[in-house]
Amino acid sequence: MGTIVPIQSAQNIELVPFDEVDSEPVKVRSRLRLTAIMCGLYLAMFIVALDQTIVATSIPTITHDLKSSSGYVWIGGAYLLSNAASGPIWAKLSDIFGRKPIFLAADALFFASSVFCAKAWSMKVLIIGRTFQGVACGGLIPLIMITISDLFSIRARSLYIGIMELVWVVAGGVGPVLGGLFAERLSWRWNFWINLPISGTTFILLFIYLDVHNPKTPVLDGLKAIDWFGSLSIIALVLMLLLGLEFGGATVPWNSPRVICLIVFGSLMSIAFIYSEKRLARYPLMPLKLFANRSNAASLLVTLWHSMIYIGAEYYLPLYFQSVKGSSPLTSGLLVMPITTTEAITGILAGVIIHSTGRYLEVIYIGVTCMTIGNGLYILLNPASTLAEIIIYQIIAGIGAGLLFQAPLIALQALVSQDETATATATFGFVRSLATALGVVLGGVIFQNSMDMHIPLLSSPPVNLPANITDLLTKGGAAANVMLSNTISDSVQKEAVRAAYSWSMKNMWIFYTVLSGLAVLSSVFIKKHYLRTDHVETRTGIKKREGT
Template identity: 45%
Template sequence: MTSREERAIDATLNTTTDAPHATTDSSQAQPGLTRAESHRDTMAQLEGHENNGQSDAAQHSNAPRTSSDAADVEKQEHSEELEPVVSSDGKINGRSKGKIAIIMLALCLAVFLAALDVTIITTALPTISEEFNSAAGYTWIGSAFLLANSASIPSWGKVSDIFGRKPMLLVANVIFLIGSLVAALANSIGMLIAARAVQGVGGGGLIILVNIVIGDLFPMRIRGAFYGVIGGVWAIASSLGPILGGAFSQYVSWRWCFYINLPLDGIAFFILLFFLDIKTPRTPIVQGLKAIDWLGSLLVVGGTLMLLFGLQYGGVSAPWDSARVLCLIIIGAFTLFLFGMWEWKGAKYPIMPMALFASRSRAGTLGVVFLHGFVFISSSYYLPLYFQAVRGQSPIMSGVLILPTAVALAITSVATGAFIAKTGLFLPPIYFGFFFMTLGFGLFINFDAHSSWAKLVVFQLIAGLGIGPIFQSPIIALQAHINPRDIGTATATLGFVRQLATSVSVVIGEVVYQNQMEKKSAQISAALGPEAAGQITGGGAGASTQFIQRLPENQREVVRVAFADSLQPMWIMYTCFAALGFAVMLLIKKKQLSREHEETKTGLEAEKENAAARKAEANEKRASKATKRRSKAAPTSRPLSEATTAAAGDSDKEHSAAEAPDVPRSRTADNTAENTSS
């Protein structure tokens, strides 16, 4: 017997001696064990017990441990046995601090530009619409970017699995740069809208691929710190967007909203080209294109666009019960259903594996992402409306006044990343986030036409404390509960869910607000007259802000109070959705974050291996379910030898009882009680 085997046996005996109160501790694992030996040792130690961190009831449960549970524990213990990937000289996976800083600079620039272009256009829209004499442009310049962004996100993850992360990140940079250049040079509203759509495709790739690349570069345990930095950059860019857009429009030209992207995007491109050193597969272009799930891509793009078009038109361009709106929403939703069925049953290399939704923890994580996206976007969209329509501020000042939310968001995002890297815990930031987000948005309900500025700042800070931690924590939670091979598709799915949530949220929030405004139409008509009241109560949420500022003071006060009162039920709705997050996050299981790192294998061969592995796992699950069904169908059946032995034992007991002398009934009862208590 080798010394390694002796150590394994000693560890098992020591753990067994402490049962039933012993729990698994990674510090007891033997550093010399192989993975197979560690797995056998773990199975022996953990039979009938639960992992650390579970409830006492679960710890004393007699339910048998599944092989997947034991494999998770074995993987965690094996990870603790290995040396951290951060070497003594500060290198991470062989990369120096300087090189990592340069790579992160490029990744942050990419995210900064993609986030900036979502909001920079908002304060420039009136100037652009006036220059091109297009009222429709006011809506579609912003919508084209968001629609293309949402529809393209799912495909970027799978394409990067086939062709590699670095080439696709560079392609996304080029697409975004081309869209920015065409938008800056646009000489018609149609040209500008088309350019914004191109920007949206590139921007979707930038945000998703940056998150995927970070997952490839860094081990799970310290990955959160880098995601936190990305979240902070996103918050800063989003808050600076309206300020820069208004300044460019007022003092230079709205075209600088797009010109500013060119040098920054160029810098990011060349840094990534020369410094990003992740493995790139040599996938032949033709074979790679054939491997793309084109039908799935068509279904998800078409379904997403139809659904979002329907939500955009509803109540603005056409009534909600009109044929155009209903057809777009119903057919769009049905197309997304067909997409899910195709990905589940038909796709060879699915862009969104439906197995992601099969696990309780993964489904809970995606639910948390949806609720977070649904709630947080309302602060970016409706707080500026409050400041402009109710408090009479300019678009630029409204951007300045929402800085408290952005500042708190940025600080907590970075702090959350550092916390996860330090402790390896991703659930506490989610608890913390939903608590403060629910509290903050609940306080927004108190905003009225005369709320103090101190209240406006403090309430935003509280909400921002809740929004920030839930940006990056779910990414870590999802990646911790998936096979590393699925990091690309899983991260893209998370981005798609978040983007879909934000798009749906804005529409639902506006419907709630608009319905409340219509209820106050009689009150507004009495003060302003029917014609003026129609301009305020009709159309979109922000369509009448400039008209309000031209009203006399007494009429303006009536409208401001009506606006503030109409926003309150909307804040109640968002508070309820934030509170719902407390229930959904309970689905997510704790999991120890690994210190070891395995870079995801990409390329066509890797896709074939992954497809074979998924097929084998599906077959194993079907076989397991069939076995369970058979065991339930015959619950009393026992092996023949077992039944024979039991029958013989019963016969011996009867024979012994017949030969035994009579015992008083009370004595027998006492013995029975003693045996029962013992």
């Protein structure tokens, strides 16, 4: 019997055997090597986060340049869909073939797809490029967290994940500003050219210095070990479900056969996925036993709600600034910095607190509370909102969102063995990616449907908005024409259009506030557990799973 260790703190301390896992002792790495590895990982995180936000403020310019109003949703939607669908597959490939080769493959794909996007000559080509960027980022995000988890104990990794979240939020804050600057002063294509030197540096650093276990799995054996049915079913689930939600009410009516079939068959694929993981897969993408623990399920639920909410604010606040306040792309990028800066500060603060004290439950409680209050305050935003109000609302929401980037992951990892940390982290990453896609899509659906409801008021007295303008605001066009109010000369009509945007976004903020309330409820079921300081590094490959 192995060493007896406590796995739960506070009054309920449960002693269980700490059995041997298929791991190897921690390598003693030089400061230079460790610094180079972490720089490579953080650069990868920076460029992924930058890529998610830099495009937002440039989308109106891109859709105008490529002459496609439908591109407003799909430039972000294609990225988020492919990102969500691919994450668990990349993580399982890294379990089979090793972290380093799979990480480098994802980085190389991101580099190539960035070139493809920068050279795009039509909206279709750009969307294809964004799809492959999403696939690449779907691998990079979980692999960064998995590699950090391989390198450090659960107590120590909280600090490094906190720094990772700091990098994420800083890049997310810089992204809208750079995107607006490129759109106004250079070209939107620089949103993608900027990826190349950073992505290239990441590849070189990790190729030279990353020295985690490499199983050297034969290609044929590795291909046989892949959960093919589970992979296909989860891709089908994500794509059909999100496409159905995306089309509904914006492109075609909710009761159209296309929408109904996509949502119904997408939902049914969840049954196929569960059956595959339980009955068919030899090495499942997501072992179902992970969800059997109530605390694990609650941690993943908090991640789901949090990710839908924080991406909604970062994605749609620039829309508010441009459509309601009449700000330029560059100014809207600057105006969103209070929330991103606050998220950065509280993200690293959460890492320091967990690293120093081992307490993460209190961080989660404070986070969900502030997030709920902040999103509730967004409901008050209107055309007359002052700059002070906008900043205060963002700071409160940013405190909540920043505290929740890593604490649920630590709560999840605390209950699994080091050998299962990669799978748990990949599941966490999948939930976050799926939630960000859902957050953007559902927020957009609520916004556009609300605009469609408001059109009759705009076209009738006393506003009497011309049909050629109201046509631009319907059928998914409202988000692509955010600068429309600036072109309207009649003051009554201009204020009416801005009020319509504000009212439609108010409905969206109500939706996000309800999700925040669900996060508060879910957090109650997360349990406090002991965070170990000892650590063994994971050995990847398939041989260990066969017991040979």
